Amino acid sequence: MRVFIAEDDASMREALAAALGASGYETTEARDGANLLELLEDAMSDPGRCPDVIVADVRMPVLSGFGILSALRRAQTNIPVVLITAMRDPSMHTVAVRLGAMGFLQKPFGMEDLLSAVRSAFDHHRAADRLAGLDAGGHRRSGEGARVNGASDAGGSRRQ
Secondary structure, eight states, X not given: OEEEEEOSSHHXXXXXXXXXXXXXXXXXXXXXXXXXXXXXXXHHTSGGGSOSEEEEESSOSSSOHHHHHHHHHHTTOOOOEEEEEOOOOTHHHHHHHHHTOSEEXXXXXXXXXXXXXXXXXXXXXXXXXXXXXXXXXXOBTTSOOOXXXXXXXXXXXXXX
């Protein structure tokens, strides 16, 4: 399974990648949401390179986790997203769910919680895709998805 990680804190990004990699996941790391969309745009040309799940920090410079969710929704791309945050605002979970996040983890969290959230998002996504008739990249089989790069940051771009 391929997991794209968007986290502006390099040590946290590396820890997430190490935990996922040790559990057999193939990871691609992005330094922020905009970088993730660039990597995703490249991967969309080859369904074999598309992520199965995205793990993204809520608060990042340039493009937030909420901005990523909004860009994916506009592009009609159904890749599941697990958001992570250090913010203690209870309304963030509500916003995340409303925007389509499949999981939401409050920092600090255990790596077992991360692995469980990623697996759950993937399993839910696969079941939903089978019902909706979507391909491996989360696009409707009858047409191509929209571009995801260059999206505005609807969720703000404040740092953690």
